[in-house]
Amino acid sequence: QLQLVESGGGLVQPGESLRLSCAASGDTLDTYAIGWFRQAPGKEREGVSCISKGGYTNYKASVKGRFTISRDNAKNTAFLQMNSLKPEDTAVYYCAAGDTVVFCGDYDVREYDNWGQGTQVTVSS
Secondary structure, three states: OOEEEEOOEEEEOOOOOOOEEEEOOOOOOHHHEEEEEOOOOOOEEEEEEEEOOOEEEEEOOHOOOEEEEEEEOOEEEEEEOOOOOOHHHEEEEEEEEEEEOOOOOOOOHHHOEEEEOOEEEOOEE
């Protein structure tokens, strides 16, 4: 059973950067599509970025050019580099993995069977 653990969240000021990590255990991550989702208070969970098994990447429009998703299969870890952070990026960030994801850019939560516990990202001055 694949298990995911996120880390790297924190409190930063607008314009600063954070790098989120999603460490996997119990299975090899390279057979899964990886999605990063976020949920702000009072809002629905939304897809932020994803990377397919083959390396295709997708980004929500509001983070394109600021966030970069990657995966290091040797370390069995996925990453989300977040630059130029804005207050509206404040949320709990979750990584998720699915091995039957058809198109990760759909950010269909039903396709992701494995979820981490989330890490809080707060952007505030």
